[in-house]
Amino acid sequence: MADVNETLARMCKRASAAPSQSWRDIPALLSAVENVLALHSEEALTDRMHYCSTCSVAWPCPTVRAVTDALGAIDE
Ligand SMILES: [Zn+2]
Secondary structure (H helix, E strand, C coil), rough: CCHHHHHHHHHHHHHHHHCHHHHHHHHHHHHHHHHHHHCCEEEECCCCEEEEECCCCCCHHHHHHHHHHHHHHHHH
């Protein structure tokens, strides 16, 4: 999985340099995504079992999976 924070930073940099105002709104949206991801953190139950400390389900939780899958599709 590509590092999500690196992907967000790269997208933010590109959007900030865009000529259109609507594109320059994108960093705020990316910041919202980043804040959502920050609420979900990976914790180790054992060496092989990791879970989301917010959702208490196996890592990655559905929220993190949805965001990272969407960003992964864009970043390819
Ligand atoms: Zn979660």
